[in-house]
Structures are given as structure tokens and as C-alpha cells.
Amino acid sequence: MSSSLASSLPTAPSASTPTLADIQIYSTVRQTFNQVWNDFYEWKPPSTLPLADDGLLKAAERQDVQQVRRHGKLGRKLAALSAVEDIVSIPTPDSLAADSLAPARRPIIPSSSTSTPGGSSYSSSSATPDLITWRRPSGDQPGSSSKKLPPPKLVQPRPPKEGSFALTMSIPVTRVPSYTFCVGGTSSIWKPESKSMPFIPCFGDDADFDELEYSKKFGMRREFDEPGRDADIEIILVETIRRLKQTNVTPQQADSTRVLPQPWATIENVDLDRDLPPFPRRPDFETEGQRPVKRKWEPPLEVPEEEVNPSDMQDMFECECARPGCVRVGCTRHTGIVDGTFMLKYSDHVRPEEESSVSRSTVLSLLNGSCPNNCHSPYTLSELEIMSIKSPRKWPEAEREMLKSLLFELDNLDCRSVCVLREAHPNRTCLEVVLETLSILGSVEPSVSPAAHEPDPLTRPTTLAKTKSKSFRIPIPTAKHNSFDECDHTGPCVAGECKCANTDWPCGRNCGCPPSCMRRHQGCQCKRAPRYSSTGVKRTQRVCLPEKCPCRINRRECDPELCGSCGAAEELDIRHRRDYPTGRFRPDNGEWEDVARDTQGWVNCSNVQLQKANWPKLRVGISPVAGYGLFADQDISSHVVLGEYVGEVISHLEGLRRDQVNKHIGRTYLFSLNEDAEIDSASYGNETRFINSGKGNEVNCGAAVTIVHNEQRVYFQTLRPIKRHEEIRFDYGPSFNENGSDNLVAKQNANKKAKR
Numbered sequence: 001m002s003s004s005l006a007s008s009l010p011t012a013p014s015a016s017t018p019t020l021a022d023i024q025i026y027s028t029v030r031q032t033f034n035q036v037w038n039d040f041y042e043w044k045p046p047s048t049l050p051l052a053d054d055g056l057l058k059a060a061e062r063q064d065v066q067q068v069r070r071h072g073k074l075g076r077k078l079a080a081l082s083a084v085e086d087i088v089s090i091p092t093p094d095s096l097a098a099d100s101l102a103p104a105r106r107p108i109i110p111s112s113s114t115s116t117p118g119g120s121s122y123s124s125s126s127a128t129p130d131l132i133t134w135r136r137p138s139g140d141q142p143g144s145s146s147k148k149l150p151p152p153k154l155v156q157p158r159p160p161k162e163g164s165f166a167l168t169m170s171i172p173v174t175r176v177p178s179y180t181f182c183v184g185g186t187s188s189i190w191k192p193e194s195k196s197m198p199f200i201p202c203f204g205d206d207a208d209f210d211e212l213e214y215s216k217k218f219g220m221r222r223e224f225d226e227p228g229r230d231a232d233i234e235i236i237l238v239e240t241i242r243r244l245k246q247t248n249v250t251p252q253q254a255d256s257t258r259v260l261p262q263p264w265a266t267i268e269n270v271d272l273d274r275d276l277p278p279f280p281r282r283p284d285f286e287t288e289g290q291r292p293v294k295r296k297w298e299p300p301l302e303v304p305e306e307e308v309n310p311s312d313m314q315d316m317f318e319c320e321c322a323r324p325g326c327v328r329v330g331c332t333r334h335t336g337i338v339d340g341t342f343m344l345k346y347s348d349h350v351r352p353e354e355e356s357s358v359s360r361s362t363v364l365s366l367l368n369g370s371c372p373n374n375c376h377s378p379y380t381l382s383e384l385e386i387m388s389i390k391s392p393r394k395w396p397e398a399e400r401e402m403l404k405s406l407l408f409e410l411d412n413l414d415c416r417s418v419c420v421l422r423e424a425h426p427n428r429t430c431l432e433v434v435l436e437t438l439s440i441l442g443s444v445e446p447s448v449s450p451a452a453h454e455p456d457p458l459t460r461p462t463t464l465a466k467t468k469s470k471s472f473r474i475p476i477p478t479a480k481h482n483s484f485d486e487c488d489h490t491g492p493c494v495a496g497e498c499k500c501a502n503t504d505w506p507c508g509r510n511c512g513c514p515p516s517c518m519r520r521h522q523g524c525q526c527k528r529a530p531r532y533s534s535t536g537v538k539r540t541q542r543v544c545l546p547e548k549c550p551c552r553i554n555r556r557e558c559d560p561e562l563c564g565s566c567g568a569a570e571e572l573d574i575r576h577r578r579d580y581p582t583g584r585f586r587p588d589n590g591e592w593e594d595v596a597r598d599t600q601g602w603v604n605c606s607n608v609q610l611q612k613a614n615w616p617k618l619r620v621g622i623s624p625v626a627g628y629g630l631f632a633d634q635d636i637s638s639h640v641v642l643g644e645y646v647g648e649v650i651s652h653l654e655g656l657r658r659d660q661v662n663k664h665i666g667r668t669y670l671f672s673l674n675e676d677a678e679i680d681s682a683s684y685g686n687e688t689r690f691i692n693s694g695k696g697n698e699v700n701c702g703a704a705v706t707i708v709h710n711e712q713r714v715y716f717q718t719l720r721p722i723k724r725h726e727e728i729r730f731d732y733g734p735s736f737n738e739n740g741s742d743n744l745v746a747k748q749n750a751n752k753k754a755k756r
């Protein structure tokens with residue numbers, strides 16, 4: 001925000017004196033922009049309800065007041081920073097209106113400057129008798145906390161220079177947002193690394209933030225010099241334009257003031273281009289007169305069934321993830337916008353057209369078979385391999401290219417194809433062709449035992465130990481494991497050939513290897529049970545128990561397509577859900593009427609929590625610990641999954657950059673996922689981002705990683721029963737220092753002292 005804000009600070013229009021109309025337009029645009037800005041950051045999530053506990057409530061209120069005071073201090077700092085040299089008094093639309101309509105309300109300011117409780121201040125020269133103050137329209141912000149802001153520090157005006165002209169304004173801008181806006185989402189999304197510095201609210205005007213140091217990490221490329229991509233500012237600007245449209249300011253006039261960081265047309269395009277979340281409105285906006293409107297249950301929108309036509313199918317195909325193996329439509333996990341282009345994350349998965357589907361190990365394993373011409377049979381495979389590595393004979397480029405192109409046309413290489421290749425090179429022996437083929441297919445690779453092609457129980461990869469019939473003790477991914485990359489190759493899944501084997505991950509459902517692959521997770525064979533026994537007794541048993549279900553043992557959720565018998569598919573099917581409302585909607589009172597529940601049914605798989613996403617009631621509230629926190633809104637028993645930690649999946653490098661900003665604002669939303677990636681819920685996530693840290697008895701939930709369709713996902717689970725209104729807290733671990741922000745301030749103070 002900083003730079004845009006800085007650029008939007010008033011510049012001396014010119015040596016010529018502006019007309020009254022210019023000044024009015026300038027004031028309207030500036031005032032609207034600031035108003036929207038303040039409204040945006042004063043917003044609190046509607047789910048923020050008062051705490052039931054009196055003591056906690058008071059503590060939380062004290063925290064809130066302190067936070068508002070801190071904002072006030074920062075605002076005063078900005079006021080001091082934005083002091084400009086020459087100040088003259090200028091009539092504002094407000095004052096003009098006050099003049100004409102209610103002369104008695106006209107502010108009388110004998111000299112220098114004044115400020116209003118609303119926070120805006122206006123400086124005027126003692127030399128000018130026409131003294132003006134700039135007020136915020138008081139009726140504009142019902143319940144706004146801006147009243148609590150102390151008046152900003154006033155800037156002492158200097159006498160204006162002869163013929164010069166400048167505006168000054170010291171509106172206390174909310175420097176540290178009380179609630180950072182976050183786009184809500186139900187599943188994590190992959191975020192490519194930022195190529196340029198993202199938009200940072202307000203920091204450029206803050207002496208404590210080393211913007212230069214931060215910019216260097218992005219090679220001095222700044223996103224706000226490019227078309228903006230920051231949700232906060234985009235929402236603010238779109239709303240500013242919407243409000244300006246209600247005044248008589250035209251786009252050209254607004255652009256000429258240079259108050260808004262982007263031209264009007266660009267902002268309008270942003271609104272068209274992006275699916276922006278709506279401008280956050282305080283719940284008190286939803287009032288009819290003085291009485292808050294009680295929202296009623298609204299039936300979901302009905303989507304009429306459409307006829308499918310072939311061109312739609314083509315569109316559907318375009319929506320599918322381009323990553324081989326991923327079956328999600330509109331997948332955001334493996335695709336993303338990089339430099340304005342839609343790109344695959346795993347670009348290495350897309351086999352370039354010129355690349356051969358024939359691999360070195362295939363050649364080696366097939367050469368083991370009998371050659372009809374018996375031309376390369378005198379040599380053993382290992383001899384052939386050693387020969388190709390030790391004495392690589394490079395053919396002339398043209399001849400090599402020809403062999404290459406022939407090789408790439410072959411879908412499968414067998415002994416006969418080697419002979420075909422040889423036929424295309426009549427001057428070469430079959431052995432020479434074989435050796436050159438090996439040299440083309442790759443230089444030094446880990447040696448592959450041809451026997452691996454037909455897996456022998458004894459030579460099976462050591463990570464696999466057979467347990468029960470279909471269940472293998474496949475490697476359990478831990479935090480040390482890299483993100484999963486589905487394998488896509490020919491031949492057996494062995495290290496050197498298979499990405500899964502390389503990273504010690506089990507092969508997944510969507511991997512390219514055959515279903516018979518021994519490294520593949522096969523799902524479980526647990527049995528679902530009828531809810532009532534033949535004697536009519538209700539069953540309390542659970543299906544897919546932690547110590548019995550192979551999926552649970554391997555720390556993964558059941559896969560509805562792999563685990564046929566446990567009822568995972570039925571559990572995920574909304575019609576079979578126990579909590580599926582069985583009542584009917586009564587339009588006369590707008591409520592659901594319960595009807596007798598169907599007593600039939602089954603006890604299904606209990607290992608699909610993240611896929612089902614049916615969480616207990618939680619709410620965001622002001623926390624006595626730090627800022628906002630997450631609270632239980634119902635009694636919750638032990639071992640209940642509270643929710644998934646959702647956010648942007650970013651690399652550690654991107655995490656390091658973001659940490660610089662986090663350190664400055666004293667809050668972080670980064671969660672380390674594995675050796676490759678972190679989840680950041682600073683600007684995209686769900687309510688679990690508000691879980692604060694605790695120690696010892698304060699801790700009531702823990703975090704764990706599970707695998708859903710071969711993807712690592714983080715979830716929170718209660719460690720003990722939690723009472724309604726209790727704050728949810730988990731131990732962030734030893735690396736988190738609760739006084740981190742204090743330490744940062746201490747460090748900055750020490751740095752300043754050292755500089756002096």
C-alpha cells in the first residue's frame with residue numbers, strides 16, 4: 001500500500017492556482033478514498049461475537065482499546081511524515097456547504113490549524129481569514145471505532161511562498177489493520193513464487209520497515225508498478241469507484257486529481273477481470289432503521305438442469321487439470337497464473353513432444369531377451385552398460401539426429417525395433433546402434449537391475465514390508481517428506497526411474513504405473529456394518545479403526561474409489577450422511593421442521609473427515625491471548641477433528657520473503673508442511689488461521705498431517721474435551737517465541753542506538 005499511498009498523497013498541483021471546482025473534486029476523491037480505506041480496515045468479521053465469560057470479555061475489550069490506541073499513534077506518525085512545506089487554506093465542499101446551509105456551524109479557527117474528533121485535520125494559514133475545517137460526515141459510520149482515535153498530531157504551518165500552492169492533509173490512516181482481510185477457501189491452493197514485490201499495506205511510510213531490503217529480495221521488481229494483484233487494494237479501489245459514481249465526479253476528473261493509485265479505467269477492468277470478494281460490510285449495515293435484521297434461512301438457489309452439448313464437453317476438457325493423473329476439474333493446486341500466463345506447476349510432468357517414451361532401463365531390460373539376429377547377445381547387460389558409459393562413442397551429429405528421431409517415433413522398444421534402427425543405419429553394427437541408443441537415452445543413471453522388471457518378493461524395494469493380504473507397510477510420509485509428485489514412466493517403480501520411489505512415497509491412485517505396482521497403496525478392506533443389529537440394538541462400533549485400518553496405519557484418509565467395503569463413498573455421499581437434514585422447509589416461518597429420522601442405514605467409514613469437512617461449530621472472537629482467536633461455539637469432545645489448515649501452498653523461499661513482512665507486523669500465518677512447502681493463510685484461508693499458541697494446560701488441540709489422494713493436508717484435532725466459549729489453542733512449537741514482536745521492537749531499538 002505504501003507506495004500507492006505515497007503516490008496518492010497530494011502533490012502540488014502546479015504553479016497556477018486551481019479553481020474552486022478543482023479543489024472540490026480533489027476533496028471528494030480524496031475523502032472518498034480515505035473513507036473506504038478506513039471502512040475496510042475497521043471491518044471486523046461478522047462472526048466476532050462478545051465472549052460469554054465476563055473476565056475474558058473485559059480483557060479482550062482492554063486489548064481492543066490498546067490496539068486502537070496503537071493505531072492512533074501510528075496515525076500521528078504518518079501525520080508528521082506527511083507534513084508538506086507550504087500550506088494555504090482552501091475551502092472544502094464541506095465547509096462551503098456549512099457556509100451556505102448553516103452559518104452557525106461554520107468552524108471558527110482563529111489561527112494555525114485544527115482537527116476534528118473524526119480524525120481528519122486541516123491546516124490553515126493565520127494570514128487567511130477564510131478558515132476551514134474538514135470533517136468526516138458523522139452519520140457515515142455507525143458504530144465506527146474511529147471515534148476512539150485520538151486527534152492526530154498537528155502540523156505547524158509555515159507561511160506560503162509567494163504564488164505557490166499546496167494541499168496538506170493528515171488523516172490518521174489505520175496503519176496496522178485490526179483484521180487482515182482474508183479470502184475464504186475450503187482447500188489449499190498452490191501459489192507460484194512471486195516474481196515481484198507484492199503490495200504491502202502502509203509499510204513504505206513506516207520508518208521501521210526496511211522496504212529497500214525487502215525489495216532487493218525481488219530484484220527490485222514491484223507488483224504495484226505492474227497491474228495490481230493485491231486483493232486488499234483492489235477491493236478498496238473498486239469500492240472507491242463505486243462510491244464516486246454516486247457523486248458527480250467523472251472518471252477524467254478523478255484521474256486528473258491523481259489521488260487514486262491507478263487510473264479509473266484500470267480499476268474498472270480489475271473489477272471485470274477478477275472475482276473479487278465483496279467489500280466487507282459491518283453487520284450494523286444490515287439494519288432496517290435501528291433494528292438489526294434477523295437473517296432467515298434461505299433455500300439454496302436452484303440450478304436448472306442443462307442439456308449437454310458437445311461444445312460444452314470441449315470446455316469441460318479445458319477445465320481439467322493439465323497435470324497427468326490429476327482428475328480435478330478447475331484444479332488450482334497444480335495450475336496457477338505465473339507472469340500473467342496460466343501455467344502448470346509440474347511443468348516437468350508434461351512430456352515435451354520431442355522426448356522419447358523409451359527409457360534407458362527399458363532398453364536394457366529388453367535387450368536381455370533373445371535377439372532374433374543374435375547380434376548383441378554375446379554381451380551381458382552389465383557389460384553393455386559399462387561399455388556405453390566408459391567408451392561413449394558419439395556418432396556424427398547428422399547420423400545421431402537421425403537415430404534420435406527414429407527412436408522418438410517408437411512407442412515401445414523391443415529387440416525387433418533395435419534391429420529396425422540398425423536397418424536404418426546399414427553401415428553400423430547392431431551393437432553400435434545399441435550403444436549409441438543407450439548414450440542418447442541418458443548418460444549416467446543409477447544402475448537398474450533387469451530383474452526389477454519382474455518383481456521378486458526377495459528383491460522388492462526394502463521400504464515395503466508385507467503385512468496383511470492387501471495392506472503394505474508403505475512408507476509413511478512425515479514432515480521430512482517432499483511434496484508428492486505422481487510418477488509417470490514406463491517400467492517398474494524403482495529408484496532412479498520412479499519419482500515416488502526416489503522420494504520414498506508410496507505410489508498413488510493416479511500414478512502412471514500399473515495397478516499391480518507393489519508400491520501402490522491399495523486401500524483398505526474394512527467392512528461397514530448395518531446401524532442396527534438384527535435384534536434392533538443400535539451399534540456403536542466405528543469402521544476403519546486407527547490400529548486396524550491399513551489406510552489409517554499409513555496415515556491417509558480412505559479413498560472412496562479404492563476402499564470399496566468400508567463405506568467411504570457412502571459416507572461422502574450427502575444423501576447417506578447422518579447429519580443430512582431429514583426435515584422439510586416450512587415457508588410460513590422460514591424454518592426447518594424435523595421429521596422422524598430414517599432409522600435404517602449403515603455405520604460407515606470414520607476415516608474421511610477432511611474430505612467430508614463437517615466441522616464442529618467454531619467462531620472467531622477477540623482473544624485475550626493475541627489479536628483474534630478461535631473459540632468453540634459448542635461443547636466438543638476429545639479426538640474430534642476441528643478443521644483443516646487451509647491456505648496458499650508456497651515454497652520455503654517465498655515463505656522467507658513473507659516472513660520479513662510477518663516480522664514487521666508481528667503476526668505470522670505460516671505453517672510448515674514438509675521440506676518443500678509451507679501453508680500461508682495470511683490472505684487466503686479459513687477460520688483455523690486464528691488459532692493462537694499455548695503451552696502446557698492451555699493446549700487443547702494438536703495439529704497433524706494426513707494424506708488425502710496423495711496430498712499432504714494439515715488438520716487440527718482436540719486433545720481433550722473443550723467447553724463452549726473456550727479458546728482453541730495449540731502449541732506452535734519451540735521455534736515460536738510468544739514475545740517475538742516485542743523482541744523485534746527491542747532489536748530495532750538496539751539497532752537505532754547502535755546507529756547513533
Ligand SMILES: C[S@@+](CC[C@H](N)C(=O)[O-])C[C@H]1O[C@@H](n2cnc3c(N)ncnc32)[C@H](O)[C@@H]1O
Pocket residue numbers: 623625626627628629666667668669689690691692693694738739
Ligand atoms: C496464526 S496467527 C493467530 C491469530 C492472530 N492472533 C490474529 O489475530 O490474527 C499467529 C500469530 O498470533 C500471535 N500469537 C499467537 N499465539 C500467541 C501467544 N501465545 N502469545 C503471543 N502472540 C501470539 C502471534 O503474533 C502469531 O504470529
